[in-house]
Amino acid sequence: MIQQWTAKKVASYAINKKSLLVLDVRNRDAFEDWKIEGLSFEYVNIPYFELLDGVEQLLPQLKQAQEVLVVCAKEGSSIMIAEMIAEEGLEVGYLVGGMQAWSNYISPKKIGDLQGGGELYQFIRFGKGCLSYMALSEGQAIVIDAARFTDVYKTFAQEKNVAITAVIDSHLHADHISGGRQLAQEVKATYYLSSKDATEVIFEYCNLDTQTAISFGQSSVHLQALYSPGHTIGSTSFIIDDRYLLTGDILFVDSIGRPDLAGLAEDWVSDLRETLYDRYRKLDEALIVLPAHYMTMAELNADGSVSKSLGQLVADNHGLNIKDTEEFRHLVTDHLPPQPNAYEEIRKVNMGIVTPQEEEQATMEIGPNRCAVR
CATH class of the missing domain: 3.40.250.10 (Rhodanese-like domain)
Structure with a gap:
């Protein structure tokens, strides 16, 4: 049978x-x-x-x-x-x-409640280890780091009876094709990206910087941007509801982000260290870290979600516990995995320079994510 x-x-x-x-x-x-x-x-x-x-x-x-x-x-x-x-x-x-x-399958998982009845969901793309997010409150929603399958988010928003009002990319992705700009166009939402990552993009966007704060719904729920370079020069983290820290590709449950996908590892490694050892160390360790990727199934919680408190990561994540600056530099630059498949072409797609057909996009994305230092 x-x-x-x-x-x-x-x-x-x-x-x-x-x-x-x-x-x-x-x-x-x-x-x-x-x-x-x-x-x-x-x-x-x-x-x-x-x-x-x-x-x-x-x-x-x-x-x-x-x-x-x-x-x-x-x-x-x-x-x-x-x-x-x-x-x-x-x-x-x-x-x-x-x-x-x-590679294409994505499943939403509720992470927790927000103030005033809001909710936060993690969208898990198991075949790629990609994680995206939707925060919703009182009829409005924000999507962060959307995959290219925009119908997943639109359908979920319809089921929850919310309108997507803002779409954000934490950085210019190189391991997968972002659906952020397309999703924003389809639902007529504002699309945000750091100008530091957008020097070569050929489309309009709203600049994302440390002053960016986005409120949604009628309650006090809001998203606050935190400039956190290192994976890219424009990488940005987000604090939602003073409870959740979305770290993009800077900090993972079991590793840290790689700084070389634009060929600038030696230039960006100091930015990465400053983000991990200075910017993040000033934050409340009770914040729940929600990364944009995971590397192995061992990082999943019992319910299939991916998260840990910042305090747990400070204690357990090796990448956050290297006191010597030179040792950190060598760890990062000497232990980089192979580049993601077709990463240069994927960056061009995410800049808006090329627009491949669906079958070509699927081929470009085949394979694992490789955004972390080994």
Whole structure:
């Protein structure tokens, strides 16, 4: 019997740490670069063309697994291999839409309540480790670091009966295509971006700086911008409701941001240190840190959200506990992971310089995020 698995179902297995054998039939280099991640998942990677003569070699391992999921790039090869496994009398599933669907899947998770009945939601893009946010109160909403799938936010806003009045990018993204400007255009909202990151953009925007404060709803809920360079020269953090600190790609639960995606690691590493060791250290450690990315499933909370208090990170995050300036510089510049796939092209898209078709955008985004120092 063959089952169709959605990306939503796979995500639920990952969050709940359920056992799953993932048979990935993509080429080995694609698998090594990026795969579906789950702390209780087992993996077998055999390119589909090596299985065309039969799956007998796999049967002993497949029979021991509680559940088996076959995965490929876009589903076609996984359906074929799943059919071969089913013909051997085993239950098996395949991922509908393949890794492309996994890359695109986004799920909202409530983070907490705001003053006056407002709410804050985190939108989790499991396949990319991207996190975006919607804060809403009394009929109005703000979206921060939107993915390119703008319908996700518009549909959610309709369900919550709120109008999106402001859309913000914490910085000029290089690992994924931002949906911020497009979303703002579609809902006729104000789009914000730091002018320091916008020197090459060819579209209109509202400048985001430390003086930027945005109120929404009729209550006292507001968002306050905090200039926090280091990942980019214009990176900006946000304090919402005096309770939540949205750190963009500067500070993560288990790492810190990389400063080199514009080729300026040596120039920006001092900005990164000043943000982490000066600007953030002046803030209330009770603030809940909400980053724009996570690196591994181990960073997720039990409910699938990603967050920790600033105090916890000050105590536990290695990147916040390097006293020597030179040691910090070497940590950052000597331990940079490979550049994100197509990052130069993605930056051009986010500057408005090029506008690729949907299929090309999907190809550009395939792969993991690589915004953190290792």
